[in-house]
Amino acid sequence: MQERYEPRSIEDEAQSFWESQRSFRVTEDRAKAKFYCLSMFPYPSGKLHMGHVRNYTIGDVLTRHYRMRGMNVLQPMGWDAFGLPAENAAMANKVPPARWTRDNIAYMKKQLKSLGFAIDWERELATCDSSYYKWNQWLFTRLFKKGLAYKKTGVVNWDPVDQTVLANEQVIDGRGWRTGAPVEKREIPMYFFRITKYAEELLGALDGLDGWPEQVKLMQKNWIGKSEGVRIGFPYELNGEQKNLWVFTTRADTLMGVTFMAVAAEHPIAQYAAGKNRKIRAFVEECRKGTVVEAELAQIEKKGEPTGLYVKHPVSGEQIPVWVGNYVLMGYGEGAVMGVPAHDERDFSFALKYGLPIPQVIQVGDGKFDDRKWYAWYDEKGAGQCVNSGKYDGLGFQQAVDAIAADLKAKNLGEKQVQWRLRDWGISRQRYWGCPIPIVHCPSCGDVPVPDDQLPVVLPEDLVPDGTGNPLAKLPAFYETRCPSCGKPAKRETDTMDTFVDSSWYFARYACPDQPGAMVDERARYWMAVDQYIGGIEHAILHLLYSRFFMRAMRDEGLLDVAEPFTNLLTQGMVLAESYYTDANGRREWVNPADVALTRDAKGKILVAKTKSGMEVVYDGIGTMSKSRNNGVDPQKLIEQYGADTARFFIIFASPPTSTLEWSDEGVEGSYRFLKRLWNYGFTFSKNTSGSKASAKDVRREIHAVLKQANYDLGKHQFNTVASAAMKMLNALEKLPGAENETAKEGLSILLRLLSPITPHVCHALWRELGFGGDVMTAPWPEPDPAALEQDEIDYVVQVNGKTRGNVKVAKSADQKTAETMAAEAVKKYIDGKAIRKTIIVPGRLINIVV
């Protein structure tokens, strides 16, 4: 061991030690409490980015902390290895996605190891291995047989030039990313998982997820979107046939204010009208060309076209015109809505635009309608009562809904209904680099699931996609097969599964990745559920919801007992960095923040930013690290320059785990300085005679007080203040007079244990060097000594009328009266000549005198 802090050798040594001891290997030890700590597995995109480092550092802090608390902690790692980027890279480099992916995995694994994470690598898995995706296929066939997986048509983006389906990401301003051709919508057959069957359970179980952030539960609740309303039929006659146009509404109380109906372009009425009239046909065509992305759909200008058809109001019998509206979604509800302009903002602007009547049917208080404002009352369910509504006048929201639903039911024109926003999960992808869907299309037997003994359907790994459709569909050796049922020639499905399928159950497979005969085995019953899951907030809805669905599907197959995969959830914030560009003749060149030099004024405010060659650069704010803005920081360089401990410390220290983290090279320097200082103190404290500003008793009290707070913060997962606590401890220790070896040793042993989950290497080395016995990673977690925290005097803040005016030290034994008198004395000049109305005492903290 050298006296200088040299992270390279310290970290190499610690990592080899853990490796040789197999320190992080765990088994199903029933003598200890199990703790399954999991970070979201990475997509092997090439190299680690800071978001990964942050995610896995947070997971590692938790893992090491719980290990020291004596738990049996599993922290595995694997690869979300199928997906679009591998195909893009394949096209660019003419290398098969499999090779690109596996090379990336090898490199990123090395990077992860160099960060010193307490991972049980013996459980590593990759979703592109057939030993893994075989079980995607196996479960798919079970669900298919139960009707939980089924086929129907779905809408996709179609590039007419490349003759290929595009992901939403590959559509830029309505055009194909490679061809620039306007993208069309196309309906194709796809397989779906019937997640809606579990909608009620997925919603209800959210209440029991006490370890999840409220915001995530709320987002899931809104996404599932249970709404109670009334399904209403508007009768009409078409070609002599009596029909009903059905709509769903949560505001049946506004039924008497309906002045138009709007149907989706794909609705049968729109289709019929389009067949009769060229103008309508053109409009329907225009709607069908539009986007499939809901965010864009919600922002397009609301347009409509009258169909010339009318339906009858189910209560009044009035004729109501039917319009085609570009904002009505075929996939939600009935594909038709009733228009109540006076009480719905969207209907209101639609009616204004097309000159439709806007009759008021709800009165709120004694408020008057105003041209601009009346529609704003739409969301005030229950705030008003019906007016201009015939027999329903005077009824409140619920009474009106009940009465109207009853009347409609009597006429067979409606009933109360529950509607869900959640849609079934379409899993078919017309892509090569994914898990093949195990279906054989037989001319006589139809869609036949591949039998167990023919699984897995192996994905050929040597293909290179070219951007014109799925290469599997052009490979007879893959798709030509025989029907498993009748033996006649048949065609294998060439679509692959959505990669969300792969990531919906990988956490269960970590329990038994070597199991060849089953999706999961008994070991999964031991380890599941995941006790702590950590990942980006961007996964708050889809990934987490799909995983919750999968656990229920697996439970219903008898594979597992748990329904909720993740008991506790920590959603980590993103890693951001500043970005700068030079602007030469209107051309932006992005400059990496590391190459920007700043000039500051006397107070540290930034005056000018220039490149090292002297060109002035423009500051473009703070944002996610990205290639396009050239503001990425490479973790590899960071580790090489400062070591893994500095990288880990800075990431933990700079921001609480759930907030965004702003990168700062100076902050990294500061973290490095702290570790150096710690190292030096560890080597020299016994010789140190300079620090003599505090008594051993005060230092000891401070160490234990800081430890108490740090343990509290750990419980909240607020790790940045735990890092601060370590710094405070070192600051306190450095004030200790040289002779106080016992206090110094105790303080250091607390500091090293507290810090070891964050910077395990340096703590490992110092712990051994100082001879504390054993290894810091297996040492017991430190707890504060109550005796050290004892104080004889209490420091009270004294306020007058809520404003802080002074302090007073009161003996612990003093009674309230004494404390009040002393407080009044301390702020005499502020209360002189005024009558004291009352005095508020917060025990041990504050005295407020009201005058």
Add this chain to the structure above:
RNA sequence: GCCGGAAUGGCGGAAUUGGUAGACGCAGCGGACUCAAAAUCCGCCGCCGUUAAAAGCGUGUGGGUUCGAGUCCCACUUCCGGCACCA
């Protein structure tokens, strides 16, 4: 557009969950050491004001509740995440 968040010194952030706003760190300023620089160490550091103090102001904006509000309530502004084929 809809759903969910966030906003505190020059900067990242802290505040025992309604009780001293700015812990800890960065940047900056002053000093020690050095021929010098780096490294290290010591001190100062919200704004305004002052010789120094006092007083005053201060947690995105505007209102409210309270003895007391960064924290609770109402209305807004800006930024960020998601919106079902990026992962």
